Structure formats: structure tokens, C-alpha cells
């Protein structure tokens with residue numbers, strides 16, 4: 412089943428059951444606490460928080476999502492992309508646990524010729540929060556899932572909160588058993604690649620108090636109005652329904668892999684290392700295209716920096732695979748071709764998207780070779796001195812002069828067996844920011860030596876290289 416059909420079935424299934432279809436919001440979150448949208452519930456947050464009265468009791472959407480914290484998994488696991496689409500159904504004080512569970516089961520297991528996704532019930536494994544007897548009872552007694560295929564999990568996996576006082580609650584996840592070729596049996600609690608998580612049902616029923624983070628807090632009461640927030644990964648379901656091994660091989664990704672193999676001459680399936688690179692390229696070019704499509708431009712702070720590091724990582728992986736010239740235009744053309752069906756604005760916006768992406772590629776290619784030489788000699792120097800750590804000043808130099816995002820430096824150093832003094836790097840970044848601020852202040856008061864600081868002011872920003880991953884917590 413094609414991705415477009417999975418999406419169509421999702422929306423019509425829920426629409427027929429009284430849900431208002433809400434189009435995907437932009438990836439640029441309309442929410443000061445988030446850089447980018449990491450989950451389908453984000454556009455509905457004001458309803459869940461009770462800040463705005465929901466205009467409908469039930470809604471459904473297929474939301475574009477970006478999760479930069481998952482970047483390390485990309486290409487290595489079979490199921491994590493930095494960009495993906497989250498299919499969701501939402502109830503605002505309307506149906507609750509039993510309603511949500513029944514709907515999910517019906518859609519997944521109804522045969523394909525009757526409008527569902529036709530998954531075999533025996534392959535579905537359920538997780539519930541360790542104290543959620545009610546969810547377990549519904550799965551077992553109402554739906555008929557045998558107890559052996561229901562597992563209890565802890566706070567980390569099966570309890571949802573936003574990390575601050577407000578609504579929270581247990582979740583229940585539906586996982587699909589891909590069979591013994593994906594590893595030992597035992598259910599999702601022991602093997603999350605074989606029993607791949609496809610759908611998370613969040614039961615917002617409590618109010619949490621103060622406390623730190625997502626695990627250490629107290630529940631202070633029941634919510635007067637209980638809500639449902641669910642999220643199913645469209646690409647993960649496509650991977651299952653299309654019978655491919657990972658989400659980069661589905662209909663809306665495989666063409667990009669093929670283009671990358673054509674541009675580099677490296678065949679997919681040749682070696683694990685080059686396959687990871689091909690998948691990284693595919694994922695990152697999809698993400699970059701979608702981000703630029705929504706108006707993000709590469710830069711040194713915030714979203715612009717997310718885009719920059721994703722693009723530069725894709726370009727560098729293409730070089731690792733053997734590409735020598737520019738590659739971005741060819742790759743973006745394919746992304747637009749496969750994604751344009753679901754997002755026609757990519758087609759009408761093609762010229763602008765390509766212009767932004769090509770300018771970034773040109774900027775990076777200009778310094779990539781020289782930067783690589785700088786890095787190589789810094790590595791050699793460190794090794795000669797008997798050290799396994801690349802000094803923070805070198806990472807700073809690479810960032811500042813050669814446009815290497817810190818994680819590119821980390822990655823390239825790691826390939827040669829070195830770590831990086833990240834603390835030193837961050838200290839230098841902070842000092843530079845402070846200088847830039849002082850400069851801006853001086854400019855205002857008219858006492859600046861404009862020439863001397865211009866370069867610094869242009870490249871510095873408010874970027875906190877670690878900070879943004881914290882603000883992009885997973886919401887569903």
C-alpha cells in the first residue's frame with residue numbers, strides 16, 4: 412500500500428467516525444517552547460491545556476514532524492527518521508481509553524479490501540503503563556488480545572507528560588512483530604527492532620505537579636476532562652505494509668536512495684557502512700526539503716542551525732560515498748517528486764527551495780576541503796602528542812572559520828578515534844557570543860570599531876548547541 416493511500420485511509424476512517432480533518436501545520440511550531448513540531452498533538456496543545464475551547468470534540472491529522480534528537484539513530488535503526496509524518500486522532504473530553512483502543516484496533520486489523528490496513532492480529536503486541544490495569548483489561552477483555560502479548564512498561568516508555576505541571580497520563584503502544592529475522596522473541600519490552608512500535612495512544616487523565624523532567628514528579632489529581640492524543644508513524648506503517656526492511660526503503664524514500672547511488676556509483680546493499688550513509692543522505696535531504704519548504708533558511712541559530720547541520724551532514728555523507736561535485740539539486744528534485752504528491756506546495760515552491768539549498772551547498776563546499784585538512788592536521792597533532800582529545804579551540808576554529816557544525820567535527824574526529832573537548836568548544840562559543848553582544852551594544856551607542864567585529868557578529872548567534880535538543884522533547 413502506497414504512503415498516499417495509508418494517509419487517505421487514515422483520514423477517511425476517522426472522518427467517518429466523527430473526527431474533523433485538520434491539515435498538517437507548518438513544521439515551524441506556533442509555540443515559543445518548541446523550535447520545530449515533534450508530534451501531531453502540538454497544534455492542539457491549547458485545547459489539551461484548556462487555554463482555548465476546542466471547536467470540535469474529535470480531530471484527526473497527518474502532521475509533518477521533525478525530531479532532531481533522533482539524528483543519531485538515523486540510518487542505524489530501521490525506524491527513525493529526523494523527518495516523518497505522524498497520523499493522529501484526538502479526543503477533547505469526548506471518547507477515552509476504551510474508545511481510542513477500539514478505534515485503533517479496528518483500523519489496523521480491518522482487511523485491506525474493507526478499508527483498513529489488514530494487519531494480522533497475532534502479530535500485534537501491546538504495551539501498557541505498569542499501573543494501568545484499566546488499559547490492560549480493555550485490551551484483554553474487550554479486544555481479546557491474549558495476556559502473553561500485553562507487556563507492562565515503566566515511566567520512560569509508557570507515561571506521557573510535557574515536563575512541566577499540566578496534563579499527563581499513561582500510554583499504551585501497539586507494536587508489530589516483524590519476525591525472527593529481526594532478532595530474538597520476547598516482545599517489545601526486550602526487542603524494539605523486531606517488535607517495532609507503530610502507534611502510541613496517550614490517555615491524558617491526570618494533572619502533574621512540579622518536579623523535574625519527565626519522570627520525577629507527583630500526580631496531583633485527575634483532570635476534569637479527559638483527553639486522547641495518539642500518534643502513528645506513517646513511514647513505519649508503510650515499511651510494514653510495503654514489506655521492506657526499513658523506513659528509508661518505502662515508496663517516498665527509495666527513489667532518493669536510488670538517486671544517491673546513481674550520483675556516487677555505490678550500490679545499496681554493498682556494505683553496512685555505505686548503506687548507513689545512503690540512508691542518512693536520504694533522510695536528511697527529505698528533512699531539509701521539508702524544512703525549507705516551510706520557510707526555514709540555513710543559519711547559525713535555532714531552526715536555521717538545525718537545517719544547516721542536517722544539510723551539511725547529508726553533503727558530507729555524499730562525499731564519503733565518493734561524490735565530488737554538487738549533489739543537492741538532483742537529490743532535492745527527487746524528494747520533491749516523491750513528496751510532492753502529498754505536499755503539492757513543494758512543487759509550486761521548487762524554485763525557491765532549490766535556491767536556498769543550493770546556496771547552502773555552495774557555501775559549505777567552498778570550505779569543506781580546507782576544513783577537512785585543518786581537521787586532519789589537528790587530529791594528527793593530537794595523536795602525536797599522545798592525546799585522544801581534539802582541543803576545543805580546534806573545534807571552534809572549524810566552526811567559526813570553516814563552517815563545520817560541532818556534530819560534524821565530533822563525527823569526523825570519532826572516525827579517527829578521537830573525542831572532542833566539547834566543553835572548551837562551548838566556552839569559546841559563549842565568549843564569542845558575549846563579544847558579539849557587546850559589539851551590538853557598542854554599535855547602538857556609536858562607539859564601535861565596526862570593521863573589527865563584523866565578521867564575528869555575522870557568524871555568531873544565540874545558538875546553544877545542546878540546548879535545542881532539550882526544547883524538542885517528544886510530545887506524544
Ligand code: ATP
Nearest residue numbers: 481490491492495608609610611642643644885887
Ligand atoms: P521509538 O520508541 O521507536 O523511538 P517513540 O516512542 O519515541 O518511538 P512516540 O513519541 O510515541 O515515538 O511517537 C508516536 C509514533 O511516531 C511512534 O509510535 C512511531 O510510529 C512514530 N515515530 C516516532 N519517532 C519517529 C521517528 N524518529 N521516525 C519515524 N517515526 C517515528
Ligand code: MG
Nearest residue numbers: 478481491885
Ligand atoms: Mg523515540
Ligand code: MG
Nearest residue numbers: 568584608611
Ligand atoms: Mg517508544
Ligand code: MG
Nearest residue numbers: 584608611887
Ligand atoms: Mg512511543
